[in-house]
Amino acid sequence: MPYDPSAFPPFAVTVDLVVLTVRRHALCALAVRRGEPPFQGRWALPGGFVRADEDLSQAAARELAEETGLRAHDPDAPAQDNGAHLEQLATYGDPKRDPRMRVVSVAHLALAPDLPAPRAGGDASNARWAPVEELLQRDGYGRDGEPVAPLAFDHAQILADGVERARSKIEYSSLATAFCPPEFTVGELRRVYEAVWAVALDPRNFHRKVTGTPGFLVPTGGTTTRQGGRPAQLFRAGGATLLNPPMLRPEV
């Protein structure tokens, strides 16, 4: 391939974000309403162009901060500093995925605790957390009665890929703690797994597994009652990132 600037076509490169959180026992993703064509008025994943001097991960972190106010977590920093987990997901480059021009989108996956309220550049009506199950259904009505239209572009595929990545990754990594506040109980962690996998887990076996895996959880000494019932021990995420042996997802 000789070097000739005219020999290759120019592309626009964007980052799109699959931002996941657990709200009211359901796995939810951040969606923003498109303000202009194409797909005007439809929901889409947040994202934007990569700037000329930006790395891809920098662009993703910048978009994440713009949309949610969350600082991106350095993937190599184990300490839970309330930043969001951010990792590259996959790249989508079908020539027809954007009708305007040739756009290659590098999708990223972010996992965040429930805390933040959406703010799409300050306009809350144009951003929301929606259950992924609702965003991925082809048509019909959401539970608030609003008609559901598929996500813009190929964002339904991107979201599905991100959800699948999250579902499989909490099996063999400690990533589920990224959905939790800095201190959390075993029950809260279990409800994360239950929401992401959409299954019910035995509380006793779950407790044995997570407390018995070295480096997964570190007790902080405190206890709390957030759900009624017996007070629970508080934990922080431990240094371990890989779970060996993994958490087993129940058969479907």
Add this chain to the structure above:
Amino acid sequence: MPYDPSAFPPFAVTVDLVVLTVRRHALCALAVRRGEPPFQGRWALPGGFVRADEDLSQAAARELAEETGLRAHDPDAPAQDNGAHLEQLATYGDPKRDPRMRVVSVAHLALAPDLPAPRAGGDASNARWAPVEELLQRDGYGRDGEPVAPLAFDHAQILADGVERARSKIEYSSLATAFCPPEFTVGELRRVYEAVWAVALDPRNFHRKVTGTPGFLVPTGGTTTRQGGRPAQLFRAGGATLLNPPMLRPEV
């Protein structure tokens, strides 16, 4: 983000290939020698520009065919038709990764049986299979005495990521069969695992595991003696793509 063609910088988009195979009990990758600057004369991963009307996977399949003659395997087609496995790996977009201009490279991972001889556009002296261990070492000498220089661009990182993907993916998928010819023995499959993981596995436990996993291997009825010793049963890859429970990689 209003639509304004001048609002985003133009990028060149390439695909780079990590093509892995197992040769002489070692995991090897395809490397090509660069014919022009930058990094002239250095080894690099094969790759090239994505064309204006091509999807990313099409571009990767085209490059793979140009470099090796291998047909890419449809990732959704379970039948082993001697095509190579091809999947997207990750995307690399550091602004300084190519000194000439802003290039975003969508790396792909290909796994192939040992059969093909390298042919970089017909010029065999500019392409070779090299042990990944040799390609990844920072300096020193290869076993043929030739001095070793690091791969061009960020290709050492890309290769390392591809190798790590392959190493982890053969744990929980039947992908190791992609390194084997259409019909193979349990011993040949075991040597694939041993080469990719660089470990020794117990032949008896390995045999029990792979023959006991439903859908992993299908006996063809034939037997063969390729290594001296008792003739071995021949198998084809079964329909299963996910191994449950997974193959366990021995502790390091």
Add this chain to the structure above:
DNA sequence: GTGTTTATCGTCAGGCAGACGACTATCATC
């Protein structure tokens, strides 16, 4: 106090992996 809820500890049986013995079937060599 009583019932409800959640957390935590224990017990038991089944499945699977690692370690390793034993036997089989071919080839090379004497």
Add this chain to the structure above:
DNA sequence: GATGATAGTCGTCTGCCTGACGATAAACAC
């Protein structure tokens, strides 16, 4: 043709982990 080397295949045993589930503990609502 016997002998050893090489490689494949079948079994056994033990320990660990998981799923199912009983029991106890500590809060709150009434």
